Amino acid sequence: MTFKRRKIAGATLCALTCLATERGAAAAESPNSADVDSGQSVIVTGTRASNRTQFDTLAPVDVFSREEIAAVESSDLNDVLAQLVPSYVVQRLPMADGQVFVRPATLRGLSPDQTLVLVNGRRFHRSALLGARGAQAADLAQIPTSAIKRIEVLRDGASAQYGSDAIAGVINIILDDAVGAEISAHHSQYSEADGKTNELRAKYGLAFGTDGKLNLFAEAMQSDPTSRTRQRADAIAFQAAHPQLTVPNPVQRWGQPELDSQHLGYNASVGLGGDTVAYSYALFTHSKGTSDFNWRNPDTSTSVFKTTTVFPGWDVRSIYPVGFSPQYTNKSNDAHVLAGVRGNLSDALAWDVSASYGRNAIDYGLHNSINASLGPNSPTSFYLGRLTQDEKLVNANFNYAWNVPALAQPVNVGFGAEYRNERYAVRAGDPASYAVGPGAAMGLDANANGAPGFSNTQAGRWDQNSYAAYADVEAPLTSRFTVGAALRYEDYSEFGDTWNGKLSARFALSPDVGLRASYSTGFRAPTPGQLNTNSTSQGLDTRTLLVFSSGRLSNSDPLAVMLGAQPLQPEKSKNLSLGLTWKSALGLSGSVDLYDIKVRDRFSTSASFAVPAGVANPLRYTSVNYFTNDFDTSTRGIDVVGSWRGRVADGTMNLTAAYNYNKTEVDGGSSAVATNTTQRLIFEERLPRQKATFSAAYDRRVWSALARLRYYGSWTDSTGNATGDIFQRFGAMRFLDLAASWRVTPTQTLRFGVDNVLDKYPDEAVFQASRGLIYSRNAPYDTDGRNLYVDYTVKF
Template identity: 40%
Template sequence: MQKRKWLVKNALQSTALTTTICLMAPYSGSAMAQEADIEESSARSMETVVVTGTRRADRSAADSLIPIDVISGEELAKNGASDFTDILRTQVVSLNVQRFVTNDGAVFQRPFTLRGLAPDQTLLLVNGKRRHRAATIQFSRLPLTLGAQGPDLGTIPSNAIRQLEVLRDGASAQYGSDAIAGVVNLELAEDSDGFTLSTRYGQFFAGDGNDLQVQANLGLPLGPDGFFHVAGEYQTSDTTSRGAQRLDAQALIDAGNSDVANPAQRWGNPDAEAFRSFFNAGIELDESTEVYLFGNLAWSDSVTGFFYRNPETRTNVFASVPLTDSPGGDRFSFTEVFPGGFSPAFGAESWDWSLAAGVRGSIWGDVGYDLSVYHGENEVDYNISNTVNPSLGPASPTAFDPGTLEQRETTVNLDFVVPVEVGLVAPLNVAWGAEYHDEAYQVTTGDPASYEIGPFAAYIDPDTGLPGQALQVGSNGFPGFSPQESGEFDRWNYALYADVEADLTDRLSGGVAIRFEDFSDFGTTFNWKVAGRYEIVDGLAVRGSANTGFRAPTPGQANVSQTSTNINLDTGAVISSGIIPPTNPVAQFFGAQPLDVEESFNYAAGVVFDGLGDLSITIDYFNIELEDRISVSGDIPISDTERQALIDAGINAGGSFEEIRFFTNAFDTETEGVDVVATYPIAFANGSRLDLMASLNWTQTEVTEVRNPTAINRERTLEIEDFVPNTRGLLQANYQRGPLSALVRANYYGEWTDYGSNADGSGDQTFGEEVLVDLEVSYDARENLTLSIGAENVFDEFPDRDVRQGNINSGIIYPRFAPTGFNGGFWYVKATASF
């Protein structure tokens, strides 16, 4: 199977590169005789009508009561990144995302952060409708995202998007749970004709990470006034390697072990293959009624590597075990299978799909309505190979199916909006509605060999008459989900909401929103929002808002278990360690409580200046106080005395735990920051155009109260406060003249700190600021053919080297959590044909 995929991938890459070169060749020395008309700028226009954060149909980004970034699909396309998550990182400075290497599910479903908060504190919408979460809950040590379950941006094909809107304000009073940091809304393309095919090929300057992407868009008419648009992309990406040989592996090689791989552990991007698609359709039944339908289908298959298992030091994997009960009998060690040690290959096959259907129009005169239903699912099926279940001994397979995670959500909305004449300069915009939402989280058991306890988890060694070295239980690197950990957990909730927005005078606008919500598992919430904008003089306005918000714990967070097991040789009892639900009596014995909602208070104030020609500048300050933030507790060891106390209290399961963790409302934070955005389009007399854009974000988070000391220690506090750069900046220039266009983009990342192994902080390392420059040049070789060449990180910048000894020992050269990545520069060529 792997060989077939390799052959297909290389054939596609070769074909794509050859096709691109052939398309470029006939036009490399020619120029078009006539200058093409300069199209409407693709820069971020403040005059673009927005739909996020307002239910008024005529609001633009310029006169919005709250800050909104608007990015066109054309601008998204001018990017060397192929993953939509990375595209957003280069376009929105308040959004951060890293490329993870060894962090379980985060390698495949990459969490992102907006305005310094967790990924599940940002709401993702498509065409204004809530999109479902990913199935992955982030258990690994990650900046800002430990314990989070947010949406997966990696399932989105960038060519499906007509307009991207990023609302930088709390919006729970309008949209419900999760909209604390803000809202990301993807408006899908609505073309009713045309076909576009784009092929892109590139690789890193180091010569690896070959990346092929093929995108296609098709628009068709549906009747005289309807449309059907479908967009899809196929992508394959090869691995990269930016590490050195591990010191312990090199020592084995120096001692004569020729079976050790070089490198024994790879630090770099995973091997990945993906297909992503979205469709969008609408048809007018009459002058006042439209039916719409949209949805997606995405698939991906990725493999990464885990930490190296040294055959001389991993005794709980490689120890010699007896195969008979007689002294001096045959013995077995996994050095017979992996004489040079091994690094498990961890993979995930993911499916994601959604479907939304609705009808909207007007009734009773001017009353607008929108009735819709949405269903979405995300599934991750893990696999792990090049590893063993050590406790099974020689009977262990070397490839396992650890199990499957699945997230399912259904939402039904009914919205109304009506303009009401009350004697103001414009009608009062009154909106109200109701929503029903249910979701389920399912864990499916892995294959038995991935979790079962083998005979060598505990045994008496006949050669010594003493307990032998216990071997680990489960597929090493990622034990499978056992029947005890599997199950389906669900919840439903409904909401009632209303908002009013009005131009009170020619210069003063305001809005109020309220929302009541009732959840089946923890009760009710009530949230509000007020916002206003005042134009002091023509071209100069101030705006501000205040709101409360919340995030409901997901069924997955409230119920998930992930444990590893061993055997107590004296009693024969199964001993477990790992994450258990906070409702488990063992967890509650150690202080766990059922999860409660996270609650926020957010206020913001800003200035909008657009009084000097086409120059537009916005400056916004924000402050978010967040209480009862949900995270995973620290490791809580259970002593023999505590185990007996659990049994005495009637909690018999307590005798089977050695160490536990659980989700908890762990801490409070205060996050504040400033966003500055400036745009300036310049049209020249010769017909050319230059679009300039600059943005700056400063964000600082402080832990203000610790509610669970096991969850918030010095290291975790550093992760929350300093692990992501506090300062991000972006400068962009897009020039177009006739058939030629050029884009230059510079992204600035401030310094950040990662902790070391010393409890006093002396081993921490602060990494310096970085500036990454991207460049793309495009040429319209024909009316329907555009050729492009470009580079990300054109100056091949790398983060500071990691000088912490533990990481050097592991072969790490550059920090593995670097916000800019550590792969260096990337070049690409692209050809786009339109029909």
């Protein structure tokens, strides 16, 4: 510990100091956050200066106002960003275990956990779920949209400024601090007469004392499931073979889950005298949901529906005569609390100290299932266990405005240090959920069928500590030329230390046109959950319609080591960007940014291995794998953003357009992604390379209207079979959304709208139709058709 502290102190003293990461939150709450200069907002993300706008910042930053956020029908922040940010893609993934509820989202086609999420400039904790290829990212659905003042999206590498995870960019959520009260009610439903959603939102902001503020937030939402399903062919055959039985139609449901959620929170600040301010915020969420799993056919699922001499006279058909579709449940409790104090030591030197705690806990359950190996002693409902992610963060930051006689404006200089602790925990489920009963020796499936529980050997708690020192400088060398440099040192208890840096510059070609460029290195540290946990999953081969079980072993597991597992290391990146930005007095503004992101030692799962003969395999794995970070990628693309705001007739028109082209290629490595043609194709073409949005908003007196066109380019999907993958190419999709608002009174607004007005659906997923699915489960957009909604809002 003493040696680490000395290294931190040395790094801090050697670095040219800068405004700390979290100092941006203080600027976010200051009066300077108001819109200035032809609609250009003062931004606090990706810069340490307190007066940067979108136009003159050294890196591309998108700013979305509260009104733009509210104009998106969904209250899920993932859906909001997917409609507003062209390079942001989120998937639904029905029947994909925990990812049904913690949906994977990508920025610029990179991994979900390669984008850093901040709230009021502070790091937001991760979800407890390890998703596809082990990605463990923050769950944006835990943040209520009605509590948001604005969102800033930094589209640039920023690990040198913010630390681990900021390879693709940074999403900074600024919480509302306005005085006043608001209550809104929302109702929506798909034109297929399902997916009905009801939501109630309330917030109240008050001022107290001379400079105190308190904002309270609350939301409650209930959403019914959707179903875009046909009856499975084998279910039709089963019904024909057993006319005396009544088989449900469909036997399983593909669509959005049933979901209930509640959000509570506050955002507060109060003056302590002089320039000293205490501040705090907290967000609490509880949610629960249910999703279907694949149907078990009594005539073909022989490892479940099988009579043996071990259990004479007992047959699973006595419980499930028409088979069963397990029901997967998710109960999540999420909390994030932060408190801090900031002030000024002099007119030029500011300080900010804060501490935060974040926690995400997910309890999993399985109903309408069986552990066939236990025979008549098996329950039909199981508690599968709990995953928990805890994070503690303490930081101290300083900012100094250095007046250099040779420069017309001060050099922005600062420094800071940070301590972070991550803890990951796995709680075992019911013993019956992972038991290997006496029937296993006769071929009956062990574990809860559909999702085995976490066993007592998988349970445990694991910690990782990190210490950081960081520095940043922004220097206006001339009135037209500004340069920036950032440096960050971090030391992790599990793998050692890392240095990352960033150089950036901006040159004003004219008062209304600027060139900007940056080069940075970045990293994403493996988490305790990725380093230490084992898991079991089950899938369905769409050709044989048989269930298979896979095991993912920790890298320290003796079998994984025997198969070639190595200790995990950080992913490392190099990010180069070049951009042009402009604005005009006529209300026109925009930017074009090119980027090239190289990531090496990327994190994924290894190739799958059969369990060697003679090695114990109590869970009867069909195959096993482990995490590895042995492949490299290059991501190249372009972002184009433009807007125009002006008067049309008696109203105000706001036109916005945004386009992203993004291509990721695998450069090499020895992992499954790099060496397996199937996995490589899935990785490189699973998301559209092109995505665009165009919107027109018109506001005239008591009426306003919005039209938004969304475009998704073509992409490739696979069946997901254990072997023999088959691919299908899906063409481009266009969606039209319309909405209108009527201000009934100065304090009451009625809004109604339709998403996907033309009721567009993608091509059917022909290679997945054997299990009743109509549209691909991996689609990068909603596949439920037209959605109609109405909002009623009252302000006090």
